Amino acid sequence: MASEFDLIRRHFARATPQAVLGPGDDCALVAPSPGQTLAITTDMLVAGVHFFADTDPWRLGWKTLAVNVSDLAAMGARPRWALLAGALPAADESWIAAFTGGFFACAERYGVDLIGGDTTRGPLTVSVTAIGEVPPGAALRRDGARAGDDLWVSGTPGLASLGLAAARGRVRLDAALARRCRDALETPTPRVELGLALRERALAHSAIDVSDGLLADLGHILECSGLAGEVELATLPAAPDGVDPMLWRDCLLAGGDDYELVFSAPPEARPAIEALAQALALPLTRCGRLAAAGAPATQADAPGFGLAAGAAPLRVLDAEGRPLVLTRRGYDHFDQEI
Known part of the structure; x- marks a missing residue:
């Protein structure tokens, strides 16, 4: 031996x-x-x-x-x-x-x-x-987000968690989707080129990778930056054909293991971020915004993202702009197994 x-x-x-x-x-x-x-x-x-x-x-x-x-x-x-x-x-x-x-x-x-x-x-x-x-002072830190920032997410979060659900027998997927989800779960793509571009071009104020779930990881940015935020569910990728929308919503928002990047950026960076998405051939979805905790939003072109005084630090809105009641926001290492 x-x-x-x-x-x-x-x-x-x-x-x-x-x-x-x-x-x-x-x-x-x-x-x-x-x-x-x-x-x-x-x-x-x-x-x-x-x-x-x-x-x-x-x-x-x-x-x-x-x-x-x-x-x-x-x-x-x-x-x-x-x-x-x-x-x-x-x-x-x-x-x-x-x-x-x-x-x-x-x-x-x-x-x-x-x-x-x-x-x-x-x-x-x-x-x-x-x-x-x-470079010194240039890292994208969780405490760097600012009130008024847009929220963005890369790629298609939810696929890895859907792959895990299929492996556990919770859902049956067609062969092509099953391969795509299994690949997302087992061979994730670190978004190095995206992170470097966001930092080198000074486009983002903060970022985090999605390991424990989009909402759970976004919550770390809000906590570290002392902000509140809203995510608009309708802007995020729709359920793949044949997949139960409620299962997909859970995978999308709380599944984790995606290793996509969630980042915040000022509204004036939108054109540059959209151009970056084209250059990297990587979907970058504007899915929400940040505001001072308890402060109302004032941005006219962001209907549905207003934060009423006393609102929860992180809310998810449905297609009609109503807050969703969610029972799970991410993975807990001391509460769950694969």
Whole structure:
């Protein structure tokens, strides 16, 4: 049986051109680009909690890195390095080879060097620390949103959660939609190019990636910025053909695992954001707005987005502009399993 260090040499060792010293010593050494600050994030994925134990290992490898790269994208940071730690039930080299194939495919796509990590025996768990760079004071932070900002979301949130519902047998999907949803769940696309463009062109005031649900993650922006907000359901993607509208609404608003970006931007940035959507071939949907907590809206061209004094910090309006009563707003790691 291969030893821990044999496994590392065979499957995890790669050239690290962006590092001063890569794996093989007690620490890696990196040199940030001149004039840059480091953005650092970590995420853990646990079998039975974040993914099915029989998930294709290539896809799991991709997702393991992608969810961390997504955090960097949300702050407008450029991905550079990653460290990987994992607990494996057994030294299954075919499984490990497939996992690292997906991991390094994602790393190559987003310009990431794997500079170190650790392995041990245990219940299947993988954890990544990802490191990126962003100019000082330029990161897209959750506390940067401003009253009067538009709310935007990228892509099609809800597909990953719909894929999970199908995997659980809650819904039957036609073959094409099932593949699309499964891909969204298992091989998400970090919106790095979008995050960089929003930051470099000074288009957005704040951003967050959708990991726990659109409403739950948007709520973090509102809390950190001390604002209230409204989302207009009718502006968001409609239910795919044959999918129950109530199930789709739950997937769309509270499903999570999309890794799309939700961001706030001033109204005057609308033309530039619409042009950016065309340039990236990525749908960017204006779905709501922000206001001072408890303050009424005054923007004439945004009917239905008024916030009455004492209103809830985050409301969702139906097609007639009436607030919806929602029982679930996102994923809770201590309340739910996959």
